[in-house]
Amino acid sequence: MSGPGASPVAPNADALARDAARERRRLLGLSIPALVLVGLLLVLPVGWLFYLSVVEKDAYSLVHYERLVQEPAYVTILWNTVEVSVLVTLICVLLGYPLAYLLAQLPPRAANLGLIVVILPFWTALLVRTYAWLVLLQRRGLVNTLLVNLGLIADPIPLVHNMTGTVIGMTHILLPFLILPLYASMRAIDPDYVRAAASLGASPVRAFWQVFLPLSLPGLVAGLLLVFVLCLGFYVTPALLGGGKTYLVAMKIEQNVNTYFAWGASSSLAVVLLVSVGLIFVGLHRVLAIQRLFGVR
């Protein structure tokens, strides 16, 4: 039996180390097929896009990026995208924070039932939800009919095929992305902190503002950055609900590829989008270890 006083180098230490290394290589090898897939289908194409964005007629050139800042059409598109993203993110926070708060305070079973209202739309196909809004927001759709019947408006208002419809649709689709991480982080907040504040004389409002809200901030920032990132790259909903009038970055990228075959133009936009998303994720990582957001330990 070797104890603490035994010889520091065991006779088969080398063999054991080699075995361990071989075992580790074999285990890591299990992940190689998946990594190859990601490497070939994600890293390589994205790298190619970077390359395409700096090439014009077989020569290196920055003309594609210059176009982004010089041509008013592109500037408008970039600005529109940021505007819409900020707007949708803010609305999501307004709608989502209270709901996450309420759900986080319910006993676990009731909360799980309550979460169904978030999970149900979350797992419903994007296209189906967009379509639902397309129908609901029509001139003769449910929303307009309701507003007219309630006497709030005289004639149906154009709610779809414009910015309004786009914002409504995007909010609906992205709201679960805010609520779910926020709910998880709120659940982790120890209610004793708030109780302690109350026992020290704080009113419920004050206890919330000064104790609960700051504690929920990491989860909130994580959720809203995620929603913002998703807004920036959104394609389907603006394409269908925007009526061709709302031009966001993703739509311009698609148009450049499918209609104009302008790979230089679309790849430079793609790179800008990717770098923005990447930077935001890096910033997010400082607030909340990013892998936790996606469930990885």
Added chain:
Amino acid sequence: MAASAPVPVSHVRRLWLYVWCGLVALFLVLPVLVVIPMSFSDTVYLEFPPRRWSLRNYRTFFGSVEWRDATWVSLRAAVLTTAAATVLGTAAAYGLAVTRWRWSRALQLLLVAPQMVPAILVAIGLFYVYARLELVNTMLGLVLAHTLLALPFVVVTVTAGLASFDMTQEMVARSLGASRVRAVLTVTLPQIRYSVISAALFAFITSLDEVVVALFLSGGENATLTRRMFSALRDQIDPTIAAISTLLIVISVGLVGLVQLLGRTRPAARSG
């Protein structure tokens, strides 16, 4: 006093919160639910509530060759994607979770990256590469792309399942003489089967509902259901879409409900 609140505040004082949350909940759920009765309406212009109930839209859907072909393509792609993503993803998740290497986390992140990159970028990148490999509008190309997109869900779900699995059980099996492969197959996998099955279901839904990449990579004979729907929605609001949507909702909700149910019947993890 509202028992669920950590501070003494009555339900009445928080009424505004309940009302607001109720409205938000309605906002979230109604659009999805409303599609279902609308699909049974008889008129071309979808109305709610339908004045006359009929199965017209469903008949159109099942009777149309194009829609049936598209459905078939989508289902085939989804099944193949599920198989590929579950196998690749589970293997990768296991390999990375068990190995204590400083780059394991980075590799896990890389495997999750396909869902972090905006779909439009994944789509055009693949489109560009596929065009050179003549993989556009092929089933193989579509399945590869969908597998890429489903991998993150599988890796995350299986990794979480492995985290709550006690690895010593596998070590015990190996110390009793089983090879690693046998130990994994007979000890580990059966116990994480809930995670693997959930991962497979998520992969299936992801592939079935995927639209952006399908827009670029599937077409012609291999056009997916979602691609057809997108084109149809761009032109006019075809009421058949309501029927297809209802079917998709039922499938997604059914599968996710299944995942929840499976989770409930799981035997409680034994401690000690």
